[in-house]
Structures are given as C-alpha cells and as structure tokens.
Amino acid sequence: MDGAPPLPPAIPGRGAPSNQSSRRFSLPVREADGDWLDERQSVDGEPTAPSTTVSLERPRTIIARNSSPDIGFDRSINAYRGCEHGCIYCYARPTHAFLDLSPGLDFETRLTVKPDAAQLLRRELSAPGYRVAPLAMGTNTDGYQPIEREWQITRQLLAILSETGHPLIITTKSDRILRDLDLLAEMASRKLLCVSLSVTTLDAAIARSLEPRAPHPAKRLKAIEALAKAGVPVQVNVSPVIPSITDHEMERILAAAANAGAYRATYIVVRLPHEVAPLFRQWLDAHFPDRAARVMSIIQDIRGGRDNDPNFATRMKGTGVWADLIRARFKRAIRAYDLDTPPVDLDCTQFTPPERNGQMRLF
Template structure:
C-alpha cells in the first residue's frame, strides 16, 4: 500500500525489514485508504536523527579490500542509488532498506571527537582511513552538518592518510583541505561515474549529481594536484555496461589519475528492491538483466565470497574485464594507485581537539 510519493526516490518499495527476526508490522489499512483518497499520496520528506555512537572507526580484515579501517559520518544516503549494498544496514534500526534508507537518515556530529580519541590511544598504528565505504560522505545533508569536513580537518591536522569515495561534486567544497593533504601525499579521491546518460543516472541514482558534474569535479581535483580516480562502480549489465569504454574515455579527458570498475552486487534486501526497480523502469529487459547478473554471480543474485564478489565470475565477468583493460590501454587510463604516506602521522595533542 503506497503511503508516500516515490518522486525523486530510487527505491520503488518500502518493505518491512524481517531479516533480523523482527515481527512484520500489521496495520489496519482502511484509514490509510481514506487518507490517500482524500489527500493524495503525501510526499516523503527527508529527516535526520542525531546518533551518538561510542566509537567511529570500523575495522575489517577482508582480504579483498584495500583498507582495514573506515569512518562513516552518516547512516542512510539521500542519493537513493537503487543498487547500494549499504541498504540492508537500515534494518538494524527496524527501518526499511527501501525508501527509509533514502529518507530517514542518521548523522554523527561527534564523529571528529571520537576519531580524535581513537587516534590518541597509545600504540595506535597509522594506516589510511577510508571514507565513503558505506554511505556517501558528501551526500546533501553534508551541506548543513559538515561532519565530513570536521573529520578531514582532524586528519589534515594530524597528518593522517585517508581516502574518499563519493558520487558528489560537493567534495570540491573541501578542496582547500584536500590540497594540503595531497601536497603531503596523504589523500586521494575516487569519484563514482556509473553512466554518462543523464536519464539513466536520474533513474539509477536519483539524488546524486549529474555525471557531467562528477567529471568536472575529477578535472578540478586533479588540476589542483589532488589525485582523483574514476570508479565505474557498479557496472550494471544490460543497463550501463555498454557505456564502459565511453566512461573511460571521458575520465581520461577529465584527467583522472586512474580508474577501476566493480560489477553490481545485490546482497540481502537489495535484490528484491532492484527487481522491483527493474519492473518499474526497464520492464522490457528485466529478465535479461537478472539472467546476466546470475551469470556473473554463480547462478545467484549475489556472490558474497571474497575476491569473486568484487570481480564476478564466468564469461560475462571475463568480457567486462577484457573490455575495461582494452579501453584503459586505448585511452591511457592507468590502474596504478596513489601511495599514501603513513610516516608523517602526529597523534593529537591533549584531551580536546586543537581545532576547537
């Protein structure tokens, strides 16, 4: 039963989370029918709840991920990317991975203070911190909350290496800090470009900046001396894969320092949300898209195994990899990563941040 407008949202559904043994909500539907009949379907507004976590550094020991620690300033993401693998995390709050994930957000305003405490601990070993690994650090609410900027300020002050992954040209607002870090070889940025087609991007990532803005941000960051990569992530077969070579070419023209791609992943609740999205926007090829994804994922919606989850498997995975490699050679996009220094780290001084 629709209880909010889907206009401007990626998910076409807002299912109740049940994966963590939460009881499915049951409501009397007649009054909702009357509200809809009298007032129409109300527009879903974005809300932000302040979260007070006890720690901010998330550790991982995954062998196929190039970092062992990350920081996420927000939960949920207003960009609304239908394929986002972070959607299932909203179920921890008894919220839907569907529209709730895009509209009921959580902010961590004390993130910089928590990171200050973590970096101050005796015996802390400095390694790059990744930002943007779960939800986008430069989603629209960063405009007001500026939590990501406070984290970057601390990392620059302590000369701690970090990486940023984003879909937003809003990262340019911190170019002053990123420039300071990059001059010391402490920072790199990856901007995700999944399609050059504005219509597809608007459907796939409804509230993320248009592709031309992301390419312009890649150009501006690299011209400022900040190594910025293009992340063609994810590649969605039968929807965006035909653009692979064009994105590589456009990224090189924008001066990208390097690039990589990732095939689409559909873990847990993402799979049924993605299927519903296909039925809504691409009914003519929905079956073909899912058949190709199954070919990439060993006959399943998702392959959670290390290494293969990032590369895919089978003939379709081989084809995408070969096309990407050929495009990189043709247009001159490098695979090399920008090495970050860890020897400049200076632990924070005192119990309070010097910046405050």
C-alpha cells in the same frame, strides 16, 4: 501473470519503489559470507515520496574495522547512516536494518547524523595503541550527500586528519567534494590523500532513476577535472557496471574521465546483497520492464546462478563468460586511455597523534 501481486509504482525523486522490512536477522548461515561481515563491521558502534528526516546518533566509536581480504583498507569512517542519493543498487542499504528501518525508502529518507564524529575521531587517533594506516571515507554512505551541506561533519573530520598528517582515501559520487578543495589540495601535496569519483552512467535519464539525488554525471566529471587541476590524485570508479543497462557505456565513461584528468580507473560489477536484490528487481520492473528478465539472467550468470555472490574472492568482479567479457573490455580500455596506473602510495610516516583536548603533541 494471473494472481501475481501488483508491482509497486516508481516514486519520482526516490530510488526504492517500496519500503519492505528486513527479515534476515538471527540467521547463523550469514556469518560465513563476505557481504554480511562487511555490513556488521561497517556500522560504527553497536547495532542499533517521503520527505527526508534526520536524527542524531551518539555512537561510542567512529572508526570501523574490517578484515575483508578483497578491500584495500582495514578501517573506515562514516559520518552518516543512510544516504539521500537513493542509489537503488547501493550495497549499504541492508545496514539500515540495524536501526529497525527498511533498506528501501527508509535508507534514503530516514538518515542519522553523528554530531560527535570529530571528537570521537580525535579520541581514537590519540589512543596509545593506535597504529596508522590509510583511513577510508565514503565506502558505506557518501560523506558528501546533501545533508553534509548543513552539518559539515565530513569537513570537520578532514580538518583533524590534515592536522594530524593521517592518510585518507575518499570515495564519493558528489561534486560537493569541491567545497573542501583547500583541505584536499593541502593533504594531496603531502601525499596524504587520494579521491575516487564514482561515475555509473553518462546518460542523464538513466542517472535520474538509478541514483536520483546524486549529482548529474557531468558535474562529477567536472569535479574530477577540478581535483586533478588542484593536484589531487583522482581516479574514476565505474561502479556498478549493470549488464544491459550501463555496461555499454564503460569505454565512454573511461574516455571522459581520462580527458578530465583522472589518473586511474577501477570498476565493480553490480552487487545485490540481501534486501538490495528484491529492491533492484522492483526498480527494473518499474523502469526497464522490457529487459528486466535479461538483466537478471546476466547478473545470475555472473553470480554463479544467484542474485548475489557474497564470496570474498569473486563478489567484486564476478565469474563466468559475462564477467570475463566485462573484465577484458575494461583492461583494454584502461590501457588505451592510460588509466592503468598503480594506486597512489599514501604516506603513513607523517602522522602525529593529537592530544584529546585538541592540542597537538609537541614531540
């Protein structure tokens, strides 16, 4: 179109095509929507083809709380801010604006690590008023992203949760989780752990542009297989389902996951909160210009005429004809592949609070 600004080119090895700043703070209207509340509550402590840089962060707390009615946990933990996987659709991208950084390239290149996470976790679990319930890991940024290889913060947290008998839910899209199979299998044997592996596509070419630094989909399926063989209950999360990009693969992904040993499956339709929507549009224009308009038209149909629906009741699965079709296909497929099993009931009775000096209580 004449007069339109030029489209930013795709950057090899990165998800976001640009690095636009956030302009949404101090907007009272945001207080009422679910995405905004989740973003505020998922950041620990106070709001606060580029190469990847890592900065240290010293938060005052490590367990984040949420009151979202459509999320199956009320507490989570994040060892890192930002995620080098670079998934263009990541709903956590807007949290980087709390650091005065862009939800675009900054989110996947300017990371922060919390070196005191294990000590903070031990302190918070030992607090007199702490009441145990399953803790979620990997719901904001992936605990098994590449920098975990050097920092090993996730493994430190796992060790404390295993030591104290605390139940845990892990979500990841990385086969790096297999490094910790010893701890994971031990916790699973005590009904303290379940794992969710995200598989968005089986197409390597799509994966390279959609989630450029996440492990190959085949590696994730191998991770499901290895976890299942070790006795770890593992589900596949077909997330996000992107109309006209990945939705046609749903049944194939579920079949492959069932064959690998997954016991259950879930899905989420693509969500585009805040700065994610313009980034996703840029990505579509760069990688799928032939169908960009169609993709956004279907997404808007699913999201009530908008790029994103932040309402608690509908934001995960969407509404309308397209959402109903995806839901019907998913339900039919999980029945066919025996993936409609109820979630694992984790045991909360084994928890023993640690002493702050690192010693377990004797009684």
